[in-house]
Amino acid sequence: MASRDQFQRFIFEHSQVRGAWVQLGESYQVIGSQAPYPDTVRTLLGEALVASILMSSTLKYQGTISIQAQGEGPLRTLMAECSHDRYIRGLARFDEHAVSEDSFTDLLGQGQMAITITPEQGHRYQGVVPRESDTLAGCLEDYFERSEQIATTLILFADDNGAAGLLLQRLPGATDDDEDLWERVNHLARTVEAAELLELDSExxxxxxxxxxxxxxxxxxxxxxxxxxxxxxxxxxxEAIGRDECYSIIEEQGSIEMDCQFCHAHYRFDRNDIDHLFTGHTLH
Incomplete structure (x- = not known):
């Protein structure tokens, strides 16, 4: 059986309309198992992961693109990131006592949302995403319309087993024929069912x-x-925390221990490690 973790670009021949398709299985399961996510939070995280992959197809250079949302609702943080070579990671932080069967808007409440592009060479860029739509896809469509001036359609689905999505874009320089094509394919894309995207292959x-x-x-x-x-x-x-703070923790706890929020890798640093970090050699 072919892997469900695949991404594909496509174009409509002889036009300024392009698209991308993605389907996730194992990668989504791995990320979704990192915490006891409620169904609504897990689904939204799946949609965000799919969106980050689809949006990575718009990168013009090597680097990463991330979707980040901070809110005052039961879902405090949502983050999904994809690199130019389609490696993904993501997480969500939530109040387990407050999450219920809520909408995107109810989950996040008031707060900010941003798209961050981090090239391997060059300056980082961050754009603010208006949270005026009641879906993640709608918010991201607004972002492309306002920040990039590119008409964009995003279809995002996720369930317990997988996540999938479709992106369509009408590029600058479109002709009248392209406008007609855009209207047709945009209408057709919005008729797709969740089961079709989640279960069927791209072709x-x-x-x-x-x-x-x-x-x-x-x-x-x-x-x-x-x-x-x-x-x-x-x-x-x-090092960014600073010498004084690091040595204060060492004095109090004997070591500094840190866990990765994305994969739960555990790192432990003793006094020798901190000595080497700030002086270039160990003193003990």
Missing amino acids: TVLHRLFHEETVRLFDAEPVAFRCTCSRERTLGAL
């Missing part, structure tokens, strides 16, 4: 939706969970 889904159009589907790319944490990165975070 079947695209044929069902757009069989009257000429669609070119590019080779599939694998998607996988991978955390970017490391002992070196964690030491860098300690």
Whole structure:
């Protein structure tokens, strides 16, 4: 059986309309098992992971794109990140006593949402996403319309077993024919059922939706969970905390212990590690 963790680009031939499709299985299961997520939170996290992958197709350089939301509702933090080579990670922080069968807006309440693009070379960019829609997809569509001036359709689904999505974009320079094409395919995309995206392969889904159009589907790319944490990165975070604070913790606790929020890797640093970090050599 083919892997469900796949991403594919496609274009409508001889037009300025493009798209992307993604389906997640194992990677979504791994990320969803990192905490006892309630169903509503897990579903939204799945949608965010799918959205980050679809949006990574718009990157023009190597790096990562992340979706981050902070709220005052029972869901305090939502974060999903995808790299240019389709490695993903994500998390959610929530009040387990307050989460119920709530909508996107009810879960997050008032708060901010942002898209962060971090290139491997160059400056980091962050754009604020208006939270005026009652769905994550709607908010991200607004972001593209306002920040990028690109008409975008996002279809996002997630359930207990997997997550999937579809992206369509009308690029700048569209002709009248492209406008007509956009209206047709945009309408058709919004008729897709959750079960179709979650269970069927890309060729079947695209044929069902757009069989009257000429669609070119590019080779599939694998998607996988991978955390970017490391002992070196964690030491860098300690360096940012500062010498005095680190030595204060060492004096009080004997060591500094840190857990990765994404993969739960555990890192322990003793006095020798901190000496080496701040002086370049061990003193004990």
